Amino acid sequence: MTRKHALLRKIETGTVASVIAALMVAGATVGYVSSSSAATSEPTKALSAPANAAMPSGFSKIVEQVGPAVVSIVVTEKAEQVSAEGPQGGPQLPEGMQDYLERFFGHDWQKRFDNGNNGDNPRWKPMPRRPQMGAGSGFIIDKDGYIVTNNHVAGNASSIKVTLQDGNEYDAKLIGADKLTDLALIKIDADKPLPYVAFSKEKAPKVGDWVVTIGNPFGLGNTVTAGIISAHHRQIGEGPYDDFIQIDAPINKGNSGGPAFNTKGEVIGINTAIFSPTGGSVGIGFAIPAASASKIVAKLKENGRVERGWLGVEIQPVNNGIAEGLGLDKPEGAIVARVIPDGPADKAGVKSGDVILSVNGEEVTPKRGLPSLVAAVSPGEKAKFQVLRNGKEKEMSISLGTREEQKQVAALTSKGEKSAFGMKLSRLDPQTREHFGLDSDAKGVVITDIDPNSDAAAKGLEVGDVIVQASGKSVDTPADIEKSIAAAKDSHRKAVLLLVRKENQQRYVALPVRKA
Secondary structure (H helix, E strand, O other), X not given: OOHHHHHHHHHXXXXXXXXXXXXXXXXXXOOOEOHHHHHOOOOOOEOOOOOOOOOOOOOHHHHHHHXXXXXXXXEEEOOOOOXXXXXXXXXXXXXXXXXXXXXXXOOOOXXXXXXXXXXXXXXXXXXXOXXXXXXXXXXXXXXXXXXXXXXXXHOOEEEEEEEOOOOOEEEEEEEXXXXXXXXXXXXXXXXXXXXXXXXXXXXXXXOOOEEEEEEOHHHOOOEEEEEEEEEEEEOOOOOOOOOXXXXXXXXXXXXXXXXXXXXXXXXXEEEEEEOOOOOOOOOOEEEEEHHHHXXXXXXHHHHOOOOOEEOOEEEEEOOHHHHHHHOOOOOOOEEEEEEOOOXXXXXXXXXXXXXXXXXXXXXXXXXOOHHHXXXXXXXXXXXXXXXXXXXXXXXXXXXXXXXXXXXXXXXXXXXXXXXXXXXXXXXOOHHHHHHHOOOOOOOOEEEEEEOOOOHHHHOOOXXXXXXXXXXXXXXXXXXXXXXXXXXXXXXXXXXXXXXXXXXXXXXXXXXXXXXX
């Protein structure tokens, strides 16, 4: 998550909330020249939108229809329990000073001011945190009072108050929340059936479609804005399942969790975040698509939590450089950088260097990544994976685990001695292992020096990184790297694909042979 998004979340609830999206009116018909007319004697004709694509005269009927189902939410967040005396006793900061320091220097402010005494006995002790107040929006999805909102609005609340459009106020309870998609389901108990709205069943709205949003900016109550869908499949660093609709609108804090409607009055998204250099609206907002949100909400309603399929691999997208290193005609799929021992993929025979092309027939693309495809499969179910290994495709059937089963695995590392790609490499021996803090079971060759102007440095390689494989083969000495370079030249490949380990993560790096 970028610093800008993190800041916005803190502004809204006082600790973790974000400013959210609504949509700004925009629309124009753009004509362009058809290239097919150049080969005929007919005059060039500009294409245009159909005659019935006129701008709507207003959204009042939609607002009258769906407005009563949109609610305002006020929460009291759980306070962090801190001893009044602080650990080991000692002086406390004056009231309000801790919030001031955290605002300008971050949560690790003590490292800047404690003169090195920031271990178990820091010089300054934090004050006990007071409960934080926050506000957001939500919408009722059935007559019994189930309400959808954001996890960052209600997921950490000790108390939740919901106010309907008619002014009636209710206490709500949290049914379930999902941090990875920032969704939460709460419920109120009323003595009458409540007005509600439904998720759109369309797979996805089209870019340029009209959108109407209703929310609770600054605690003002139901406020309507309108605009269009600006883009699909936006990734903003919120987590492994980023897949947002981008909408244009003036949006402000308090809109989090509010609905975005189509012109039929159906919910097409849940407003969740904005991009803003200033903290105010600049017309770039993000909403969770109804197609995915409706499935998550159904699981929260049934179980109070969400279980996702888990494959047990570390992956990265296949870019142009990696495709060249693998000898592929084009980038496609996701390459397996590491297989987690005893995970579902390991048990099924998946290997580092395999390229996963599809899951249950759905292609792995930048817009539909492997984590999302795997998460859509229930734990325990078998999924069919199309895998590319050594230039040949094969199908693998893998029974998935649950995401909570992920295990911490010991880091791999390695070492050797010579130069390649602007790097000095060294074998692993007791001295180099100790110097670079590598485990005794680490394998490969370690980078001992690197030219800052080299391709390797440009790709993010650093001293202490360990090269585990080159061109799909394990390496034990720097000479193994040289052999892989020679083999790549003989086979007319443009790059050598290295598997590199940094701390406890592995990734593939393609380095061009021509500059080796």
